[in-house]
Amino acid sequence: MTAALIAIFLWWVTTGAILFAVTALAQQRVALAACAGILLFGGLITLHFAAEEVSAAGAYLSFLAALAIWGAVEISFLGGLITGPNRKALPSELTGLPRFWSATRVVLWHEILILALGFLLIIAFAQGPNRIGLMTYGILWLMRLSAKLNLYLGVRNTGETLLPAHLRYMSSYFAHRPMNLLFPFSITLGTLLSAWLFHKAFADGADAHQAVGFMLIATIASLAVIEHWFLMLPLPIETLWRWGLRDEPAPAQTATWFTDRSGPFDTRPLDALLVRITAGAFGSIESLKGSIRAPEGWLTLDFVDGTMHLRRAAATEAMRTGIIVTGRLLDMRGIQSEFEDYALRYGA
Numbered sequence: 001m002t003a004a005l006i007a008i009f010l011w012w013v014t015t016g017a018i019l020f021a022v023t024a025l026a027q028q029r030v031a032l033a034a035c036a037g038i039l040l041f042g043g044l045i046t047l048h049f050a051a052e053e054v055s056a057a058g059a060y061l062s063f064l065a066a067l068a069i070w071g072a073v074e075i076s077f078l079g080g081l082i083t084g085p086n087r088k089a090l091p092s093e094l095t096g097l098p099r100f101w102s103a104t105r106v107v108l109w110h111e112i113l114i115l116a117l118g119f120l121l122i123i124a125f126a127q128g129p130n131r132i133g134l135m136t137y138g139i140l141w142l143m144r145l146s147a148k149l150n151l152y153l154g155v156r157n158t159g160e161t162l163l164p165a166h167l168r169y170m171s172s173y174f175a176h177r178p179m180n181l182l183f184p185f186s187i188t189l190g191t192l193l194s195a196w197l198f199h200k201a202f203a204d205g206a207d208a209h210q211a212v213g214f215m216l217i218a219t220i221a222s223l224a225v226i227e228h229w230f231l232m233l234p235l236p237i238e239t240l241w242r243w244g245l246r247d248e249p250a251p252a253q254t255a256t257w258f259t260d261r262s263g264p265f266d267t268r269p270l271d272a273l274l275v276r277i278t279a280g281a282f283g284s285i286e287s288l289k290g291s292i293r294a295p296e297g298w299l300t301l302d303f304v305d306g307t308m309h310l311r312r313a314a315a316t317e318a319m320r321t322g323i324i325v326t327g328r329l330l331d332m333r334g335i336q337s338e339f340e341d342y343a344l345r346y347g348a
Contacts, residue, residue: 016244043068051128059213062133143224153180258322290323
């Protein structure tokens with residue numbers, strides 16, 4: 001039980017400390033690189049000395065070393081040192097495979113770094129009896145990769161306020177949806193993995209090294225599953241680490257578009273436009289309200305809790321075709337341009 005509490009404490013403290021470092025030193029790339037280098041070097045040296053130590057102390061040392069190495073990886077990413085060749089917001093016209101490739105290029109160098117370090121750890125430490133650090137690194141990578149894919153496919157709570165200001169363009173690649181097809185598999189497999197690790201920790205005949213080591217890894221895996229649940233729950237997980245942020249969150253913005261064209265407008269192409277906007281192609285959308293004159297009469301648009309609602313409405317003299325969008329990091333000109341183009345193409 002002590003090992004589990006230590007893992008929870010380290011998860012909370014190290015995450016906040018990394019956020020503090022990358023926001024407090026946002027303009028000091030040399031200092032950030034030095035922090036990442038010290039953590040990486042210290043983690044590798046500690047893993048080396050703990051590789052042959054099959055004891056409870058060896059398990060703790062190996063676990064801490066893996067966290068240090070992972071901390072170096074996170075600082076290099078969140079500090080903007082190693083991200084990818086694409087450092088721009090998602091272009092409005094990209095969907096499907098082009099959108100996926102553009103998103104991949106946002107984090108490409110970072111993912112290559114993680115894999116390269118993973119291969120280095122396997123080559124250097126897989127033959128030793130103490131593999132707790134190696135397994136910890138693998139769990140952190142798998143669960144982080146799963147979280148990234150879920151953010152790309154669509155979640156309810158993206159937590160983009162945790163992104164430092166210099167990385168907030170990445171939020172345009174996050175999709176806001178109440179559910180995606182990958183999420184149930186991520187949760188199920190993560191839960192099964194956590195259960196197996198806990199089983200290994202409590203197995204009959206487990207020595208101190210196995211009991212402590214697998215308890216630490218199982219707790220980290222369980223916390224990663226909880227983090228996945230927070231992606232779908234309307235709860236502000238960022239408040240857990242608000243103390244680590246030193247820059248102001250992006251202010252709320254409002255974009256409006258109205259047209260004097262009388263319509264009616266073909267609503268079939270409207271669905272794809274609304275999906276692209278609410279999925280984050282023009283920033284993080286918190287609400288979208290509006291009305292449109294369709295061939296069958298007036299419709300109201302209302303984006304609430306990740307879901308777009310279209311409803312029939314009685315016509316009034318004040319009704320106009322238009323929208324009001326509220327969100328953060330909005331490309332307001334892009335939103336207005338998209339709707340103006342829609343009105344020109346599909347209006348009567």
